[in-house]
Amino acid sequence: SQKIEQNSEALNIQEGKTATLTCNYTNYSPAYLQWYRQDPGRGPVFLLLIRENEKEKRKERLKVTFDTTLKQSLFHITASQPADSATYLCALPPHAGNNRKLIWGLGTSLAVNP
Amino acid sequence: EAQVTQNPRYLITVTGKKLTVTCSQNMNHEYMSWYRQDPGLGLRQIYYSMNVEVTDKGDVPEGYKVSRKEKRNFPLILESPSPNQTSLYFCASSHGSSYNEQFFGPGTRLTVL
Numbered sequence: 001s002q003k004i005e006q007n008s009e010a011l012n013i014q015e016g017k018t019a020t021l022t023c024n025y026t027n028y029s030p031a032y033l034q035w036y037r038q039d040p041g042r043g044p045v046f047l048l049l050i051r052e053n054e055k056e057k058r059k060e061r062l063k064v065t066f067d068t069t070l071k072q073s074l075f076h077i078t079a080s081q082p083a084d085s086a087t088y089l090c091a092l093p094p095h096a097g098n099n100r101k102l103i104w105g106l107g108t109s110l111a112v113n114p
Numbered sequence: 115e116a117q118v119t120q121n122p123r124y125l126i127t128v129t130g131k132k133l134t135v136t137c138s139q140n141m142n143h144e145y146m147s148w149y150r151q152d153p154g155l156g157l158r159q160i161y162y163s164m165n166v167e168v169t170d171k172g173d174v175p176e177g178y179k180v181s182r183k184e185k186r187n188f189p190l191i192l193e194s195p196s197p198n199q200t201s202l203y204f205c206a207s208s209h210g211s212s213y214n215e216q217f218f219g220p221g222t223r224l225t226v227l
Contacts, residue, residue, distance in 0.1 A: 032213060043118075043204050043218030044157070089157070091216075099211035100164065101172060104157040 002027045002094050006105035013080055014113055021075040021108045023090035029068040030092040035075050038087045038107065047088075048075075080112045116141045118219035120205050126225045127195055135190045135222050137205030143217070145208045146188040147172065148180065150201040151221075157204070163188055164211065195226040 005024040013019050023033065032051045036044035050057045050066045050073065057064045063076040077084050087107040094103045118139045127133055139146065147162035149172075159172030163182040177199055179191040188207075192199060205219040 034216070036216075041202075041221065041223075043206070043221055044216070045218070046215040049215065091157075093212065099213045100162060100170065101159055102212045102216070103159075103173075106154070106156040 002030075002092070002103060004090060004092065004103060004105035006088075006090060007108045008106060010109040010111060012111045012113060015081060017080055019077040019080050019084065019110055019112070021088050021110065023073040023075065023105055025071050025092060028096050029071065031097070033064075033066060033073050033090060033092045034102070035064055035073075036089045036091065038089055040087075044089055077110075080110075082112045082114050085111050116217070118205055118207055118217050120203075120219040120222050122222060123220060124223050126227065128227050129196055130194050133192050133195060133224075135192075135203060135205075135224070137188045137190065137219060138186050139188075139205075139207040139217065140186065141207065141209075141217065142185065143207035143209055144185070145211050145214075146182065147206050147212070147216075148178070148188070148190045149204045149206065150174065150199075151204060152201050160190070160203075162212070195224075197226050200224060200226045 003026040034049045035047045038044040048064045050064045061078045065074045087109045089107040090105045091102045121136045144165045148160040149157045151157050158174045161180040163169045203222045206216045208214040208216050
C-alpha cells in the first residue's frame with residue numbers, strides 16, 4: 001500500500017533562510033499531492049495542491065515541486081520568518097484514481113529562529 | 115465566516131459511556147470526514163461522507179459510527195468508548211471530494227478513563 005515518508009527530524013533554520021521539506025511516497029504516483037500547515041493542538045490548514053502534470057507551483061513565499069520519477073515532493077519556504085514555525089504535512093490519495101480518501105505523512109516540524 | 119465547528123472541544127469520559135462529537139460546516143460542502151491524530155501515528159481517517167446519506171469507512175473505523183442526515187452535519191458516535199480511543203479528533207470538509215482543499219475543525223481532545 002502507499003506510504004508517505006516525511007523527515008521526522010525537526011528542521012531548525014535561521015530567519016531569512018529558505019526551508020526545504022521533503023515528502024516521499026513509496027508506490028504509485030498520485031494524481032495530486034497536498035501540503036498543510038499544523039500548529040500545536042490545532043487543525044491542519046491547507047497551503048498548496050500540486051497535480052501530477054505540474055512540476056512546480058508557487059504561492060507568495062511558498063513553492064512546491066513534484067517529481068514523479070523520484071516519487072518526491074519538495075516544499076520550500078523562502079525568506080522564512082519565526083511565524084512560519086509549525087509542523088508541515090503532506091497528503092495524497094491512497095490509490096490511483098481515488099478521490100474519496102487521503103493518507104497523511106507524519107509531518108516535519110520546522111523551527112525558524114530569529 | 116466560513117468554518118467547521120466541533121463540539122465539545124474537550125471531553126473526559128469513562129469507559130462504556132456513549133458519546134457524540136458534533137461537526138458542522140457552513141460552506142455547503144459535499145465531502146466530510148473524521149480523523150484521529152495520535153503521536154507517532156499521524157492523522158488517520160475514521161469515516162468519510164461523499165454527500166447526504168452516503169458514508170464509508172476510512173482506515174480506522176472500528177468502535178465508531180457516523181451519520182449524514184443533513185449536508186452540514188456529520189456527527190461522530192462512540193457507542194462504547196474505550197481507553198484506546200483517547201485521542202485528538204478532527205472533522206474536515208471540502209467541496210466535492212478529498213481532491214479539494216480540506217477545511218479542518220478546531221479539534222476535540224477526548225480522554226477515556
